[in-house]
Amino acid sequence: MMRGLFITLDGCEGTGKTTQVELLNKYLKDRGINCINTREPGGIDISEQIREVILNKENTAMDSVTEAMLYAASRRQHMVERVIPALESGITVLCDRFIDASLVYQGYSRGIGIDEVMKINEPAIEGYMPDLTILLDIEPAVGLKRIHSNENREINRLDLEGIAFHEKVREGYMLIAKQYPQRIKTVDASGCIEDVHKKIIEVIENRLNSYEN
Numbered sequence: 001m002m003r004g005l006f007i008t009l010d011g012c013e014g015t016g017k018t019t020q021v022e023l024l025n026k027y028l029k030d031r032g033i034n035c036i037n038t039r040e041p042g043g044i045d046i047s048e049q050i051r052e053v054i055l056n057k058e059n060t061a062m063d064s065v066t067e068a069m070l071y072a073a074s075r076r077q078h079m080v081e082r083v084i085p086a087l088e089s090g091i092t093v094l095c096d097r098f099i100d101a102s103l104v105y106q107g108y109s110r111g112i113g114i115d116e117v118m119k120i121n122e123p124a125i126e127g128y129m130p131d132l133t134i135l136l137d138i139e140p141a142v143g144l145k146r147i148h149s150n151e152n153r154e155i156n157r158l159d160l161e162g163i164a165f166h167e168k169v170r171e172g173y174m175l176i177a178k179q180y181p182q183r184i185k186t187v188d189a190s191g192c193i194e195d196v197h198k199k200i201i202e203v204i205e206n207r208l209n210s211y212e213n
Contacts (some may be wrong), residue, residue, distance in 0.1 A: 004035075004091040006083070006128065007204075008098040011136035012170050013159055014143025015189040016196060020136065021096045023197045024204065028092060036086055039096035041074040044081045050074040055156035062157075068106035068117050075099070076124035084128060099125060100133060100176055100184070105158070108172030109165060132207050134200055135177055136189035140166035 009017045009024075018039070025037040041051040053059065054070050075098075086093050099121050107117035140163060147159055177184045187199045 002090055004087045004089065004093060005132070006087055006093050006095070006130045008095045008100070008130040008133045009136060009200075010097050010100045010133055011173060011189065012138060012140055012143050012166060014146040015136035015138045016146075016193060017096050017136055019193060020134075020196060020200055021094050023193075024200060025094055027197075027201060028094075028204075033092055034090065035092035035094055036082075037094040037096070038078070038082060040078060040098055040101070041071055043078045043083075043095075046081075047074040047078045050077075055154075055158065057155070057157050057160060059157060060160075064106060064110040064112055067110070068102060068112055068120055071102050071106065072121045072124045075102075075121065079125060079128060084126070087128065095130075098130060098133070100135075100173070103176055104169055104172035108175065109168045114172075114176070130183060132203070133180070133184045134203055135173055135184050135186045136196070137170070137173070137186050138189045140170055142190060 007024075009021050011017060021037045021039070025035055028035045040047075041054055042048040050070055050073055054062075054067060054074070083093050083095070099118075102117050102121060103114045106112050107114035144159070144163070144166060147153055147155065177186055185203045187196065187203065189196050191199075
């Protein structure tokens with residue numbers, strides 16, 4: 001049995017990742033591809049509990065290394081309980097954020113170091129890197145404006161960071177996109193939901209065609 005594809009969507013705050021994961025999930029199912037969508041941190045019960053600790057607005061004293069290790073712990077449980085079993089069963093997994101978020105937010109923006117954060121996560125992922133990562137790109141100020149105008153979206157601890165932090169996050173994503181050009185494909189997320197979805201589908205179809213050929 002062929003392993004399922006592991007596809008992640010990542011990017012700065014307010015890029016519409018969650019909405020696009022759901023739309024992509026529907027598109028792939030309509031195409032006849034067996035897939036599931038999930039998220040990080042979270043996706044399963046234990047990891048969702050860790051998510052509550054990480055993103056709690058009251059936890060402003062959290063050390064950056066503690067933060068990185070909590071993300072890795074949540075990721076590990078998510079991998080062994082949901083992601084790896086699905087992939088090994090031939091199911092395509094769509095994930096709202098993955099290791100790239102840790103490399104950027106904790107490794108680059110918090111200053112721990114990208115290589116150091118990768119080492120923290122190596123036991124968590126066991127070599128399961130995404131086959132494709134779609135990086136949704138947007139100006140941080142625009143993304144934050146979207147967040148604060150959406151009454152239904154949770155405002156978490158990361159949303160409370162200043163604009164300088166979020167600009168550094170975007171800088172970090174651009175850096176790793178250059179490091180992994182075969183895996184990470186950047187999509188402009190500044191347009192409407194439908195336009196962004198169409199751009200994502202173009203990337204997905206190109207990758208699926210390369211596998212089929």
